[in-house]
Amino acid sequence: MKITVLGTGGGARAHIAKLAGLGHEVHVGTRDPRATLARTEPDMMGTPPFKEFLAEHPGIQLHTFGDAAAASDGLVINGIDGHNAVAALSAIADRLAGKTLIDYAVPFIYNPDVEHPWPTPWGIMPKLEPVDTDSLGERIQRALPDTKVVKSFVTQEQTTVVDPKAVGDGDHTMFVAGDDADAKRQATELLKAYGWTDVLDLGPLVCARGMEMYAHMHSAIAFGLGQQFGGHFGIKVVR
Ligand SMILES: NC(=O)c1ccc[n+]([C@@H]2O[C@H](COP(=O)([O-])OP(=O)(O)OC[C@H]3O[C@@H](n4cnc5c(N)ncnc54)[C@H](OP(=O)(O)O)[C@@H]3O)[C@@H](O)[C@H]2O)c1
Known part of the structure; x- marks a missing residue:
């Protein structure tokens, strides 16, 4: 299949490498391919420049977000930073129409100014926005009414999502949620190809x-x- 991954971060790279290893034609989206390829420093997470990753994974095609979305024959994975995902995806809504979009982004706001901060080893815990009465997945679906959005992958490091057997010999649970049954089936099939045996459909x-x-x-x-x-x-959901 021609599968698109929107994003060049650490999580996106796990999917890009795995999908290519599974024999798919992988198209990757970034804001500005030339700028992405010109980067020489690791990002704030310590992820090396994308050019180095591409050199190790020949055959991967890098495009703008819109061109990458258009190149997919039906399945797109969203790995755009959660705080910026709705704006970036809204701008290419027409090129995602009719496709399944699996979203694993977290709507984090980093370094929030909050009354009761949660100190962590790396600084202050990011804040979720939206939270509780809305979600990023739903916001993306409202912004892209002609795209079938599935929320999945988000409860794990993506390196484990693409290689579940690396933990507990794969005896753990992955979740999917979405309003379109066929799109959830597509996401579940992909998860099975990654090696998941316990995929729990949470519903809408x-x-x-x-x-x-x-x-x-x-x-x-x-x-x-x-x-x-x-x-x-x-x-693991034990039942
Ligand atoms: N890494 C994981 O294992 C993991 C696990 C669960 C959930 N998540 C969540 O998944 C999302 C993606 O994570 P990730 O590690 O793959 O990558 P990331 O480093 O969080 O995000 C990188 C991507 O976001 C894009 N981006 C950043 N600012 C943007 C802006 N202002 N407008 C448009 N695009 C922008 C970047 O575009 P360029 O390509 O142009 O730089 C890049 O493609 C995050 O919300 C993260 O919290 C990650």
Whole structure:
């Protein structure tokens, strides 16, 4: 398949490499391909310049967000920074029409000025916006009424999402939520190709609220495990 990944960050790279390894034609979206390829310094997460990643993964095609979306034959993964995703995706709504968009972004606002900050090993815990009564997944769906949005992947490091057996021999749970049954089936098939055996359909897209709000619990568990910079664990729904 021709699959598009919108985003060049660390999480997006996990999907790009895995999808290429599975034999898909992978198209990657960035704001400005020339600027992305000109970068020589790691980003704030310490992720090396994208040019280095491309050199290790020949055959990956880098485009603008819009051209990358248009290149997909049906499946697109959103890895655009959560705070900027709605604006970036709205601008290319026509090129995403009719496609399935799997969104794993978290609507984090970094370094928030809050009354009761949560100190972490790297600074202040980011704030979620929207939260509780809305979610990023739902905002994206409202902005893209002709696209089938599925929220998934978001409860894990993406390196584990693409390689679930790296933790507990794969005996843990991944979630999907969305309003279109076929789109959720597509997302579930992709997860099975990644190696997931326990994919729990939470129901409608409104359940994205729960998945996104889990982000803080994910961090808290990582702290408890002494894994301060990106957790390497899974969660299992026992039933
Ligand atoms: N990394 C993980 O394992 C993981 C796990 C769960 C959830 N998440 C969430 O998933 C999202 C993506 O994470 P990630 O690690 O793949 O990448 P990221 O570093 O959070 O985001 C990088 C992407 O966001 C784009 N971007 C940044 N600012 C933008 C702006 N103002 N307008 C448009 N695009 C902008 C960048 O565009 P350029 O390509 O042009 O630089 C880049 O493609 C985040 O919300 C993150 O919290 C990540």
